[in-house]
Amino acid sequence: xxxxxxxxxxxxxxxxxxxxxxxxxxxxxxxxxxxxxxxxxxxxxxxxxxxxxxxxxxxxxxxxxxxxxxxxxxxxxxxxxxxxxxxxxxxxxxxxxxxxxxxxxxxxxxxxxxxxxxxxxxxxxxxxxxxxxxxxxxxxxxxxxxxxxxxxxxxxxxxxxxxxxxxxxxxxxxxxxxxxxxxxx
Amino acid sequence: xxxxxxxxxxxxxxxxxxxxxxxxxxxxxxxxxxxxxxxxxxxxxxxxxxxxxxxxxxxxxxxxxxxxxxxxxxxxxxxxxxxxxxxxxxxxxxxxxxxxxxxxxxxxxxxxxxxxxxxxxxxxxxxxxxxxxxxxxxxxxxxxxxxxxxxxxxxxxxxxxxxxxxxxxxxxxxxxxxxxxxxxxxxxxxxxxxxxxxxxxxxxxxxxxxxxxxxxxxxxxxxxxxxxxxxxxxxxxxxxxxxxxxxxxxxxxxxxxxxxxxxxxxxxxxxxxxxxxxxxxxxxxxxxxxxxxxxxxxxxxxxxxxxxxxx
Numbered sequence: 001x002x003x004x005x006x007x008x009x010x011x012x013x014x015x016x017x018x019x020x021x022x023x024x025x026x027x028x029x030x031x032x033x034x035x036x037x038x039x040x041x042x043x044x045x046x047x048x049x050x051x052x053x054x055x056x057x058x059x060x061x062x063x064x065x066x067x068x069x070x071x072x073x074x075x076x077x078x079x080x081x082x083x084x085x086x087x088x089x090x091x092x093x094x095x096x097x098x099x100x101x102x103x104x105x106x107x108x109x110x111x112x113x114x115x116x117x118x119x120x121x122x123x124x125x126x127x128x129x130x131x132x133x134x135x136x137x138x139x140x141x142x143x144x145x146x147x148x149x150x151x152x153x154x155x156x157x158x159x160x161x162x163x164x165x166x167x168x169x170x171x172x173x174x175x176x177x178x179x180x181x182x183x184x185x
Numbered sequence: 186x187x188x189x190x191x192x193x194x195x196x197x198x199x200x201x202x203x204x205x206x207x208x209x210x211x212x213x214x215x216x217x218x219x220x221x222x223x224x225x226x227x228x229x230x231x232x233x234x235x236x237x238x239x240x241x242x243x244x245x246x247x248x249x250x251x252x253x254x255x256x257x258x259x260x261x262x263x264x265x266x267x268x269x270x271x272x273x274x275x276x277x278x279x280x281x282x283x284x285x286x287x288x289x290x291x292x293x294x295x296x297x298x299x300x301x302x303x304x305x306x307x308x309x310x311x312x313x314x315x316x317x318x319x320x321x322x323x324x325x326x327x328x329x330x331x332x333x334x335x336x337x338x339x340x341x342x343x344x345x346x347x348x349x350x351x352x353x354x355x356x357x358x359x360x361x362x363x364x365x366x367x368x369x370x371x372x373x374x375x376x377x378x379x380x381x382x383x384x385x386x387x388x389x390x391x392x393x394x395x396x397x398x399x400x401x402x403x404x405x406x407x408x409x410x411x412x413x414x415x416x417x418x419x420x421x422x423x424x425x426x427x428x429x430x431x432x433x434x435x436x437x438x439x440x441x442x443x444x445x446x447x448x449x450x451x452x453x454x455x456x457x458x459x460x461x462x463x464x465x466x467x468x469x470x471x472x473x474x475x476x477x478x479x480x481x482x483x484x485x486x487x488x489x490x491x492x493x494x495x496x
Binding site for chain 1: 239
């Protein structure tokens with residue numbers, strides 16, 4: 001542990017613990033997931049940064065969307081994101097969630113994921129190498145330090161807007177809103 | 186003395202249990218040729234879990250996990266940690282009953298979450314308990330018959346005068362049988378059927394997040410401490426080390442050194458267990474039951490017969 005971080009630990013243990021213990025739920029329908037097994041196993045060993053994969057979104061605090069998002073998988077992404085407990089962070093991986101990537105003109109592609117759930121950071125590239133995941137995570141550490149990784153707060157504040165975007169895409173959604181009427185501004 | 190032990194022994198159990206969890210992650214990482222997380226990583230994880238919001242699925246969901254944690258804490262009071270013990274009555278019989286409390290609490294909690302993966306995990310947990318309780322009971326009956334007492338404290342005291350149980354040849358076979366079922370009691374690979382993250386998305390704790398997950402991690406640490414501590418107390422002589430502590434027995438330093446020797450013995454058992462844990466894949470549930478009811482049961486049964494013939 002860095003010795004000059006002890007004062008930060010004493011000041012806000014919850015924030016620092018969130019920083020150094022990312023339990024990740026991977027969204028594995030895109031091709032980006034091919035970079036995940038090397039990054040969590042022996043070659044690149046993400047566990048030395050405290051990053052381990054978990055099986056259930058309830059136990060996670062980082063959501064890594066690995067690649068291409070179609071209209072059908074977006075539903076699953078939204079439900080998974082809403083099941084995670086706060087504070088939670090999202091990283092979109094590869095160029096497809098940013099602007100559609102090489103499938104930008106397909107009828108079925110979500111070209112900007114940021115309209116439907118808040119994203120804290122993007123890792124650009126097609127495909128980014130496993131090193132890029134670690135660079136992304138260290139950038140996320142800096143954002144958490146500066147309190148700028150506030151995606152879950154934005155989701156709470158602008159929930160009406162996000163829900164409207166989701167409903168515009170899906171029509172009738174078969175699950176109730178995450179936040180009740182009083183929370184929606 | 187008793188009052189101090191009442192507060193100190195759960196504290197030691199939680200701290201050492203968390204340390205063992207971190208150490209086991211580090212050692213398995215080194216066996217896999219990885220660098221591994223820092224040793225205090227489970228503490229960071231618990232702080233993070235406490236800082237997160239948790240979603241409750243009803244009253245039994247909250248009650249079950251607390252019940253399981255309390256069950257493990259009560260179990261600590263029956264376990265002599267070195268020369269530190271709180272409850273001397275009851276002994277191994279009470280220990281056997283109380284060992285079922287923590288699986289029961291987790292089952293109650295997982296059942297209330299109404300997740301299909303949790304239901305599969307709970308049924309596996311009870312099947313696995315059923316599988317390892319048979320050889321465990323045979324082992325404990327052999328030990329109780331040999332020493333003619335049910336008290337854990339007395340068993341440790343007899344070993345202090347007559348040598349470790351593992352060294353006296355009558356109890357070697359029950360000792361081996363207990364070591365074979367130890368991974369099943371701790372719920373680690375090759376008996377990781379209950380959690381099985383790749384298969385049933387971490388089983389009974391699939392719906393645990395935030396504070397519930399933190400309590401589960403603490404319970405897991407305590408459970409690990411109890412499983413290893415029982416082995417050390419019964420077979421490796423608790424605090425005794427070849428009469429090394431005889432000159433200073435009764436003093437405060439004797440008690441502290443006794444606890445340290447006890448913990449070092451636990452550490453050695455843990456590291457030997459980790460070599461098995463790190464390289465073997467997971468059994469399926471019926472393979473695990475077939476194994477547990479065949480070899481450890483057979484060895485424990487032969488050990489029991491030998492003990493009865495000697496007595």
